[in-house]
Amino acid sequence: MLRVLAVDDEVPALEELAYLLRQDPRIEHVSTAHGGVTALQDMVQMIGTGERLDGVFLDIRMPGLGGLDLARLIGGFPSPPRLVFVTAHEDCAIQAFELEAVDYLLKPVRVDRLAEAVRRLESMTSPAGDSAPEDVIPVELGGRTRFVAQQSVQFVEAKGDYVRLHTVDGSYLVRMSLAALERRWAGSGFIRVHRSTLVSVRHVSEMRFDGGRVMLQVGAETLPVSRRHTRQVREQLVRQFQDRPLPSGAAR
Structure with a gap:
């Protein structure tokens, strides 16, 4: 079961993402953070208390501390959680994958794409010794995802x-x-x-x-x-x- 953090500076988008994540049976707990600065503070506190965090679903364009900068900071953690970007902008995909993102979802988020992102996140956070499922690359083809x-x-x-x-x-x-x-x-x-x-x-x-x-x-x-x-x-x-x-x- 996964424990994840959803990050967005827009409250309606954050609430919708958190709601969709909570509907997935593979997710045990969803925390939310309104913006990058709050997310960073929350994650530092989680590390201090030993709380497990498997993945972060984060927006990219946020005031103060954007998603890409936050991702770079997360990469410096001792055991960084996996990253899934959720954004309305297509132009940051290359930077996202260079930061080893698990997935890159475009808003409005489709339920099937979110489910695939969770599946990939789950496969990459399997306990040591488990055989990890094979990696896949999602490809958009005329409104369909292959x-x-x-x-x-x-x-x-x-x-x-x-x-x-x-x-x-x-x-x-x-x-x-x-x-x-x-x-x-x-x-x-x-x-x-x-x-x-x-x-x-x-x-x-x-x-x-x-x-x-x-x-x-x-x-x-x-x-x-x-x-x-x-x-x-x-x-x-x-x-x-x-x-x-x-x-x-x-x-x-």
Whole structure:
């Protein structure tokens, strides 16, 4: 069960968010704070009393202490709670994910999107030793939300302020930086092969040399590895393939 804090400088928005959170059976307790300064004071008090706080649902544009600045301060806590941004503004998504936000919800908040944010928050606050559910990226498609599973992503391309997720079924444009996604999926088998490309090792079927350059076969695509990343990519792929289980009766 989760204990969360909702933060907004507008009382009606704060009350609505708190109400929706309290309807979710996965949430044990919802505290509220009217603005960033009050939220910071409340969290410092919680730390002092040993009270557990799993997540903070916070607005971005607030007078005095905005959501992004508050998030940076929270990041300095000994055991910082996870962050979910809830805002009417689309232009801060990259900064939010660089701060390792669990999710980025747009107002007015939809019940299904809030439920997904809570699910992701719950998965990331699982007790040590539990197998954490796989990460997913929510993608807005014509008023619908599609959840792209991490394991389905073959490779990712940087596209300015966006990234394009390439899967077997298609590609999806998401507003976040490649650096933020690389940090988010660190340790999950994704490696940087180029300044603008991140590749899932599990989807690499072949590594070869072509004109002095290393090339990777990823699904139906052939992707070049930059010289800067060649050594790291080769070493990681060798380790990955050595760790893969062999078919029954096969020998290395």
